[in-house]
Amino acid sequence: MAKVDSAIKNETKNIAIVVLILSALMQAVYLFIHHWNYTVLLGNLLGGGAGILNFFLMGISLQKALDKDAKDASATARLSQTYRNFMLLAILAIAYFVPCFDIIPTIISLFFATIGVYSKVFTMKKDVNNKAQEVAQE
């Protein structure tokens, strides 16, 4: 198996941290509104884990795609996206049919990884702007 790129590891770590924080927040909200039970926790773990796994698998497949030429890389990325969509659909089906998972926290926590990506993009934009201002001042 090829070595995982450090950029992918770092990004996945950042996303995992955001997912963890938001999951804790969601659990607190469920506790606050007196709707908490173990199915909420398990659903949250399943959805959050699926979000992080989806991001990590995307990173690995893109790393593999980068080693190929442009046409093959494009096809690999598309195929990877299809497989990952099937994986997410299977996970949602498991959360729906297995009674120990609550479907609503599963769906909500699936989006936490996306929120993590958005937060990363916004901070990255700020860094780029700051760097551009420093260069302009010099």
Next chain:
Amino acid sequence: MLEIAIGIILSGCALGAGIAMLAGIGPGIGEGNAVASACEAIGRQPEAKGEVTSTMILGCALAETTGLYALVIAFLLIFLAPGRFVNILLEAVGK
């Protein structure tokens, strides 16, 4: 008559799920284009591979968000919505 109404609800949900999944086509094409461009960029400037990879991953994750929304909407329309809508219909007709 009730059977026809239930049939319309179920077919509407299935059609809606199918239409929602059309949104899954876009991210696939977008990701493919992004990766192809990243390959060319790395080919031109191999020393910038780390930065290009990092930016590309975040870009692809952003592009994939739409597909994820579509997937969840389709899932809700197939598994959750028909039962709710049929219940509402049955309550409305008093059965």
